[in-house]
Amino acid sequence: ASTLGAAAAQSGRYFGTAIASGKLGDSQYTTIANREFNMVTAENEMKIDATEPNRGQFNFSAGDRVYNWAVQNGKRVRGHTLAWYSQQPGWMQSLSGSSLRQAMIDHINGVMSHYKGKIAYWDVVNEAFADGNSGGRRDSNLQRTGNDWIEVAFRTARNADPAAKLCYNDYNIDNWSWAKTQGVYNMVKDFKQRGVPIDCVGLQSHFNSNSPYNSNYRTTISSFAALGVDVAITELDIQGGSAQTYASVVNDCLAVARCVGITVWGVRDSDSWLGANTSPLLFDGNGNKKAAYTSVLNALNSA
Numbered sequence: 001a002s003t004l005g006a007a008a009a010q011s012g013r014y015f016g017t018a019i020a021s022g023k024l025g026d027s028q029y030t031t032i033a034n035r036e037f038n039m040v041t042a043e044n045e046m047k048i049d050a051t052e053p054n055r056g057q058f059n060f061s062a063g064d065r066v067y068n069w070a071v072q073n074g075k076r077v078r079g080h081t082l083a084w085y086s087q088q089p090g091w092m093q094s095l096s097g098s099s100l101r102q103a104m105i106d107h108i109n110g111v112m113s114h115y116k117g118k119i120a121y122w123d124v125v126n127e128a129f130a131d132g133n134s135g136g137r138r139d140s141n142l143q144r145t146g147n148d149w150i151e152v153a154f155r156t157a158r159n160a161d162p163a164a165k166l167c168y169n170d171y172n173i174d175n176w177s178w179a180k181t182q183g184v185y186n187m188v189k190d191f192k193q194r195g196v197p198i199d200c201v202g203l204q205s206h207f208n209s210n211s212p213y214n215s216n217y218r219t220t221i222s223s224f225a226a227l228g229v230d231v232a233i234t235e236l237d238i239q240g241g242s243a244q245t246y247a248s249v250v251n252d253c254l255a256v257a258r259c260v261g262i263t264v265w266g267v268r269d270s271d272s273w274l275g276a277n278t279s280p281l282l283f284d285g286n287g288n289k290k291a292a293y294t295s296v297l298n299a300l301n302s303a
């Protein structure tokens with residue numbers, strides 16, 4: 001196959017990208033995105049601050065622009081994200097305790113009912129674990145509402161849209177030897193044992209010199225999958241843009257049946273949150289395919 005999406009589809013997987021609504025008028029951007037990818041994540045437009053800027057007043061205009069572009073071009077959509085310590089609107093930042101807990105529940109219900117039946121995977125909870133060696137939860141206003149906030153979010157989400165697959169999504173959970181990875185693994189294991197509705201784990205996979213790709217990544221993917229959840233690579237970028245590392249990531253996903261797909265976090269280097277000078281993506285700032293692109297395509301085609 002000659003595009004990333006078609007090549008991934010040969011093994012029943014998808015290949016996606018983050019899309020920014022503000023770039024949908026850039027024809028170079030949309031031409032590449034439409035040609036190469038068959039899954040779309042809104043880079044910012046479905047986050048809490050975007051969708052509920054005032055309590056109880058939902059705004060889906062930007063989220064719908066991304067959603068409609070994706071669906072009109074035959075792509076599926078990953079929803080990102082419903083409960084997160086970051087990008088909360090001011091009104092939510094100032095809440096605590098039971099009123100924050102209720103606001104989280106209301107937010108999940110409001111957004112998921114708008115997109116009911118339309119989203120393949122939702123990142124229900126994002127980045128709830130701490131960096132470093134504790135393996136425990138990140139402190140946040142949501143965490144301070146009680147340790148059960150994550151399972152409440154998942155139970156709420158299941159009721160709101162039973163058709164969506166529900167994911168826990170985080171960064172720095174790629175390296176199997178890291179405490180944060182083990183903390184998330186133990187939570188998912190506990191959820192599966194107790195019947196908390198969780199269907200997938202998203203490995204963001206932002207690789208850089210502080211959190212480099214490690215060959216135990218395949219063990220991480222297979223270990224989560226063995227708990228009975230799908231695994232998705234949700235926000236892939238590699239600072240420096242190593243073609244070899246990109247191929248390793250793809251091959252590790254292809255080696256695990258329940259690794260369902262890969263999403264890169266942007267189209268061209270110039271679209272990346274990291275800045276173009278780190279060369280993190282598959283297309284350069286002029287829209288040309290990089291060596292990393294060819295290496296990803298070849299890996300997908302040899303599956």
Ligand code: G3I
Nearest residue numbers: 018043044080081086087126127171204206235265272273
């Ligand atoms: O839209 C406003 C614009 O009106 C304003 O003038 C400008 C001035 O700062 O800001 C614009 O908003 C920015 C937004 O991106 C859109 O460009 C925000 O400041 C900026 O904070 C925001 O950054 C996003 C970041 O999440 C916020 O946490 C990045 O685009 C986005 O790529 C990044 O994505 C996250 C994932 O959601 C979760 N995992 C990590 C990943 C990378 O940080």
